[in-house]
Amino acid sequence: xxxxxxxxxxxxxxxxxxxxxxxxxxxDLRLEGRGLKLIVPRSRAIREGEIHEIIVTQEEASPGGExxxxxxVGFWEVSRGGIVEVGDELWxxxxxxxxxxxxxxxxxxxxxxxxxxxxxxxxxxxxxxxGDEVVFKGRDxxxxxxx
Numbered sequence: 001x002x003x004x005x006x007x008x009x010x011x012x013x014x015x016x017x018x019x020x021x022x023x024x025x026x027x028d029l030r031l032e033g034r035g036l037k038l039i040v041p042r043s044r045a046i047r048e049g050e051i052h053e054i055i056v057t058q059e060e061a062s063p064g065g066e067x068x069x070x071x072x073v074g075f076w077e078v079s080r081g082g083i084v085e086v087g088d089e090l091w092x093x094x095x096x097x098x099x100x101x102x103x104x105x106x107x108x109x110x111x112x113x114x115x116x117x118x119x120x121x122x123x124x125x126x127x128x129x130x131g132d133e134v135v136f137k138g139r140d141x142x143x144x145x146x147x
Contacts, residue, residue, distance in 0.1 A: 008042075011085060018136040019046040019082035023092065027053075027072035028124035034070040036115055038063050038102030043085035044112065050078045052111045054090065054134075056098050056118040062086070063102045067115055073097060074123040075111070076134040084136050090116050093132035100136075 036055070040063050046052070054073040061067045063086060073092070090097045098118025106113060 011042075011087070013043070013083065013085065016085075016138070017080075017082040018088065018138060019078050019084060020080040020136075021076045021078045021134045023074045023123070023128055023130055023132045023134060024051060024077045025075040026123035026128050026130065027074050028122045029072040030120065030122065031070045031072075033068050036067040036070060036104040036106070036113060038065050038067065038115060039105055040064045042102070043083055044103055045083055046078050046081055048078050048081040050081075050111070051075050052078070053107070053113050054092075054097065054116065054123075055104075055113055056116045056120060057101070058117065058120055061101045061115070061117075065102070067101070067104075069120070070115075071120040071122055073121075073126070074128060082136070084114070085138075087138075089137040090114075090118075091135045091137060092126075092128055095126065097126075 056071045057067045088100045098116030101115045104113035
């Protein structure tokens with residue numbers, strides 16, 4: 001079955017709740033030639049209790065594309081589930097990390113690789129700590145778009 005939303009130009013979400021959580025691992029790794037394959041779907045439902053990986057790149061990429069230059073920030077645990085979509089901003093400990101480019105399922109169902117466009121700084125480079133708050137903001141800069 002093909003991706004039903006592939007032809008959409010904008011977001012199908014009129015309102016959505018963004019997930020929140022905290023860092024449970026800090027990473028200090030950079031890889032070239034990584035070959036992350038971004039899945040075609042532009043959004044994912046993220047459930048409470050899940051743990052996912054945060055990766056940044058400076059490459060231009062979109063769903064269905066590939067990312068080769070990867071800088072690893074950390075893993076986060078979801079404390080409040082919600083919806084994330086391409087274009088959402090990721091903030092950790094009050095610092096903007098990047099804008100979501102897409103998702104790689106190399107390690108799924110263990111975890112998703114969430115790939116963001118941002119400065120190529122590792123979690124260690126950024127001075128993050130275990131327990132730092134992880135927040136997603138929609139394209140409008142708000143944590144949740146509510147009716």
